[in-house]
Amino acid sequence: MQTTTVTDQHVDEHVHSHGHEGGHHHTETFISKYIFSLDHKTIGKQFLTLGMLWAIVGGGMSVLFRVQLGWPDETFPILERIFSSWFTDGKLNPEAYYSLITMHGTIMVFFVLTASLSGTFANVLIPLQIGARDMASPLMNALSFWFFLLAGVIMFASLFLPTGAASAGWTIYPPLSALPQTSPGSGNGMTFWLIAMVFFVVSTLLGGLNYISTVLNMRTKGMTMFRLPLTVWALFFTAIIGVLSFPVLVSCVVLLIFDRGLGTSFYLSNIVIGGKALPYAGGSPILFQHLFWFLGHPEVYIIILPAMGMVSEILAVHSRKPIFGYKAMIFSILGITVLGFIVWAHHMYLSGMNPFLGSVFTLFTLLIAIPSAVKVFNWLTTLWRGNIRITPPSMFAIGFVSMFISGGLTGIWLGNSTIDIQLHDTYFVVAHFHIVMGIAAFFGMFAGIYHWFPRMFGRMMNDTMAYIHFAITFIGSYLIFWPMHFIGLAGVPRRYYSFNEIEAFAQYGDLNKLISVVTVIVFLGQFVFLVNFVWSMYRGRKATQNPWQANTLEWTSPIEGIHGNWEGDLPTVHRWPYDYSRNPDSDVDFIPQTVPLTEEEKKDKIHH
Amino acid sequence: MAIILGLLTLVLLYIVIVQISKASDLIKSLRSGDEQGESFGNGALFTSAIGFAVLIYSLVTCYVYAPTLLPKPASEQGVWINDLLNATLLLTGVVFVITQFLLFWFVYKYHYRKDRKAYFFADNNKLEVAWTVVPAIVLTFLIGFGIQKWFKIFSPAPKEAVLIEVTGKQYAWVVRYAGADRALGKRDFSLVNPDNELGINWNDATSHDDFLADEIVLPVNKPVSFNVGALDVIHNFWLPHFRLMMSAVPGVPTHLWFRPTVTTEEMKRETKNPNFEYVVACNKLCGSGHYNMKKTVKVVTQEEYEKWFSEQKSYYYSVVKPSEGNASDTAKVKVVAMADKDKVAK
Numbered sequence: 037m038q039t040t041t042v043t044d045q046h047v048d049e050h051v052h053s054h055g056h057e058g059g060h061h062h063t064e065t066f067i068s069k070y071i072f073s074l075d076h077k078t079i080g081k082q083f084l085t086l087g088m089l090w091a092i093v094g095g096g097m098s099v100l101f102r103v104q105l106g107w108p109d110e111t112f113p114i115l116e117r118i119f120s121s122w123f124t125d126g127k128l129n130p131e132a133y134y135s136l137i138t139m140h141g142t143i144m145v146f147f148v149l150t151a152s153l154s155g156t157f158a159n160v161l162i163p164l165q166i167g168a169r170d171m172a173s174p175l176m177n178a179l180s181f182w183f184f185l186l187a188g189v190i191m192f193a194s195l196f197l198p199t200g201a202a203s204a205g206w207t208i209y210p211p212l213s214a215l216p217q218t219s220p221g222s223g224n225g226m227t228f229w230l231i232a233m234v235f236f237v238v239s240t241l242l243g244g245l246n247y248i249s250t251v252l253n254m255r256t257k258g259m260t261m262f263r264l265p266l267t268v269w270a271l272f273f274t275a276i277i278g279v280l281s282f283p284v285l286v287s288c289v290v291l292l293i294f295d296r297g298l299g300t301s302f303y304l305s306n307i308v309i310g311g312k313a314l315p316y317a318g319g320s321p322i323l324f325q326h327l328f329w330f331l332g333h334p335e336v337y338i339i340i341l342p343a344m345g346m347v348s349e350i351l352a353v354h355s356r357k358p359i360f361g362y363k364a365m366i367f368s369i370l371g372i373t374v375l376g377f378i379v380w381a382h383h384m385y386l387s388g389m390n391p392f393l394g395s396v397f398t399l400f401t402l403l404i405a406i407p408s409a410v411k412v413f414n415w416l417t418t419l420w421r422g423n424i425r426i427t428p429p430s431m432f433a434i435g436f437v438s439m440f441i442s443g444g445l446t447g448i449w450l451g452n453s454t455i456d457i458q459l460h461d462t463y464f465v466v467a468h469f470h471i472v473m474g475i476a477a478f479f480g481m482f483a484g485i486y487h488w489f490p491r492m493f494g495r496m497m498n499d500t501m502a503y504i505h506f507a508i509t510f511i512g513s514y515l516i517f518w519p520m521h522f523i524g525l526a527g528v529p530r531r532y533y534s535f536n537e538i539e540a541f542a543q544y545g546d547l548n549k550l551i552s553v554v555t556v557i558v559f560l561g562q563f564v565f566l567v568n569f570v571w572s573m574y575r576g577r578k579a580t581q582n583p584w585q586a587n588t589l590e591w592t593s594p595i596e597g598i599h600g601n602w603e604g605d606l607p608t609v610h611r612w613p614y615d616y617s618r619n620p621d622s623d624v625d626f627i628p629q630t631v632p633l634t635e636e637e638k639k640d641k642i643h644h
Numbered sequence: 645m646a647i648i649l650g651l652l653t654l655v656l657l658y659i660v661i662v663q664i665s666k667a668s669d670l671i672k673s674l675r676s677g678d679e680q681g682e683s684f685g686n687g688a689l690f691t692s693a694i695g696f697a698v699l700i701y702s703l704v705t706c707y708v709y710a711p712t713l714l715p716k717p718a719s720e721q722g723v724w725i726n727d728l729l730n731a732t733l734l735l736t737g738v739v740f741v742i743t744q745f746l747l748f749w750f751v752y753k754y755h756y757r758k759d760r761k762a763y764f765f766a767d768n769n770k771l772e773v774a775w776t777v778v779p780a781i782v783l784t785f786l787i788g789f790g791i792q793k794w795f796k797i798f799s800p801a802p803k804e805a806v807l808i809e810v811t812g813k814q815y816a817w818v819v820r821y822a823g824a825d826r827a828l829g830k831r832d833f834s835l836v837n838p839d840n841e842l843g844i845n846w847n848d849a850t851s852h853d854d855f856l857a858d859e860i861v862l863p864v865n866k867p868v869s870f871n872v873g874a875l876d877v878i879h880n881f882w883l884p885h886f887r888l889m890m891s892a893v894p895g896v897p898t899h900l901w902f903r904p905t906v907t908t909e910e911m912k913r914e915t916k917n918p919n920f921e922y923v924v925a926c927n928k929l930c931g932s933g934h935y936n937m938k939k940t941v942k943v944v945t946q947e948e949y950e951k952w953f954s955e956q957k958s959y960y961y962s963v964v965k966p967s968e969g970n971a972s973d974t975a976k977v978k979v980v981a982m983a984d985k986d987k988v989a990k
Contacts, residue, residue: 114646114647117647129932130932130933130935131932133932134929134931134932134934203932204929205929209877209878209928209929210877211876211877211878211894212877212878212929212930212931215876215877218814218876218877218930218931219877219931219932304894304895305894305895305896306833306894306895307875307876307894307895308813308833308836308841308843308875308876308894309875309876310838311836311837311838311839311841312836312837312838313833313834313836313837313843317833319895320895320896321878321893321894321895321896322893322896355754355762356756356762357762357763357764357765358764358765358766359766360765360766360767360768361766361767361768361771361772362766362767363767364772386880386889386890386891387891387893388890388891388893388896388898391794391795391798394794394798395791395794395795398787398790398791398794399787399791402783402786402787402790403783405779405783406776406779406780406783409775409776409779410772410775410776412743413771413775414772416743416746416747416750417765417771419747419750419751419754420750420754420765421754421762421763421765422750422754422762422763423754423756423757423760423761423762424688424750424751424754424755424756425755425756426686426687426688426690426691426751426755426756427687431687431691434691434695434747434748434751437747438695438698438744438747438748441739441740441743441744441747442702442740442744445736445739445740446736448732448735448736448783448786449729449732449733449736452728452732452786452787452790453790453791453794454724454725454728454789454790454791454793454794454797455725455728455729455732455790457721457725457797457887457888457889458722458725458726458729458887458888458889460880460889460927461880461882461889461927461928462927498665498666498668498669499665499668499669499672500661500664500665500667500668500669501661501662501665503687503690504661506691506694507690507694510694510698511694511697511698514698514701514702515701518701518702518705519705519709522705522706522709522712522713525713525714526712526713526714526884527714527882527884527885527925529880529882529925529926529927531929531934531935532934532935533932533934533935534935534936535935537935537936537938538923538925538935538936538938539919539921539923540884540885540921540923540925541925543712544712560654563654563658564658564661567658567661567662568665571662576669577669577672577673614766616762616764617761617762617763617764618764620761620764625761625762
């Protein structure tokens, strides 16, 4: 409490001094306002913009390698003209193919769905929804963005190296990633990858520590923990997971750098290349996998929790009902967070680790289905008997729930070590994780962008374009990833450059063409969203102060967005954020958090 | 030219979309609040129609693609895995249909109407307990059966098992069979050289009757045990038709045993494919040739297996020390040099 007051005063002074300057506001230059800004709203927009650029790059890569998988026997001189170093005789090189899938995974998992998703919404929403003037440390917050940018520049530069970008898969398992003689991408490309990821982790930690301290210390008067919107709860736990797991990735990466450059043998032992024994002894490639997945698994919850939080909030607002089981939602996030730390080895059932461990990790892994099921049933119950407004945000939130169900259920297959003996690393896995974590998280992100766009830019996004975007993305995602279940059940391994070399895997030529065609359409469909985004920023309908009639605090702060978020005093909170349709006799079906409780409501024991 | 035309078409398409969309914005700003409510309703029909279309698509494709999946499991262990997989399919399939149906049904049924009031329903402990406990019970069964089979599959191989060593390297599998003594000769990393990349210790007499095979031949209904390893990077020994796999890790020996139950000939009849063959493929990214690392597997009757086995030539006597066998002189020279190297290495 002490801290809150002090920080408040500090920021108040800051705001007041601005006030005294009055007309001098314009002295803030373009650079200080939009580039080196310390304002959380601007930093959020920076994360979003950079994330969208990365999504175009990462998505574009998938188009390129889908062209190879769809038409393995045809040549594409046009593509060779553009990407000359990756193509030979009109065909994508295997080395370039493996670089592309590696970079696609790295970019989508880390740069888009971790940094940009958390970075955008934690920044925009945490201070506004808890009633704070800014983050606990605006400077750390800005640094978080700049380290993200730096990591991205290094990662992007690696695409132009003569030996190619890293190509050992986004999981960079050694010895493949450690020995350049086994794969050209493991030369300088891998060095760039490793350095970029270290900076990336710095960015994540600066951001995460900041989000945690902001949520704990800077809530406004009356904003108890159990009055926080579920978005904040989700972003809070996401930050905790990140702070606890990302440092392990650094240790994992540093040991790999040692093995690559200093002749150590942490991950290497008994390696023979071309009949020559290499001087490594005593290490274990499996150690790397343990360290990698100790981050790598919590990472998927880092990706999905913010989406879950936003979807919970958006479904409540747009169905005009309280989220069903508010506390159950919080405890299920907590359950996922805790269990998420003790399931990492389910990626390693068949890695060569002791089979006994496989049984332990099966137990914990399938347990995680319980909090996930609770969340799904609670979302469904939230919609039940609601008065659902179908808007772009709610449409994408519903799409998220559909994707999460589809992908979550196949998790019960893969989490069971015995079934994993058949399905590990087949296309079934590709289908599973793209649906449950890739597409679902993107749907959460889109829902969030459509919902909070008026909060960020003071204008509404266009509905028609959003409908087109939804239809293309939702139908397209199922057309792309659903059939991959069948391809995987037919035994086809993932990360194959061509399916024609082994006859048992060659039967899905037509299906692969179809998937590739739909991939191109879905990729182009995302530009409908981008056009909508840019167009609405300047020409969209002006937003009203509270366009969705929501209860949370961000809609009480002036919609045009001011430094310090609220004129004068910070708002006081009197109730939880989900009083939708609480009073059946009233014409107004929402009661903002700032409205004091009536005498009657005080007697009512639930949810103050 | 084609690129420019293509891009131009795309840009025009986006412009058309923006123009149409602008109209919808205009209409929206002219509408009164009541009429806006109607547009929320249209969205509901749109969304749930898409949802149901996708639900139907997902079920129909199951039916369409089922015949293209793997034929019946060709090993005892594969049958256990397949049974558990089918049970899981049934359970998750039912949950999938019910939840997706409810989701898109609610979207339509409870879509916005001006005269509708949402039902304030914030909590219900009974419901929460129900959908915590029911999945927990169902999952307990899946975990129980799963772990039981898991331990059976990774139990020690029976003593009578045929002993085979497979070693992955970029981009091939080296297959070594234990000879008549049913023991594989020891390997020593310090003995590795270009002529002996496995580092087989020829001083170990059990190595002398071992042989290298071009394809993996297995007797039906007999346990076969694989010592799996790799020379350079991680590979994965994937036997899709037997439903089994195991990583091949440099420096970390792994094991897999199973009992094949269907011969190649039987499977040819079963699949009505005269060219059918069992394969091993690599299932862990191992470099640019990862997609082409195949080995043929043949499952044969006991008699055929014994015949094949008796025809194999010991690697030691045919290549390493042909003087003790009946190979040519050139091989002999090479081997003598190698034996000397081995001594030096020692």
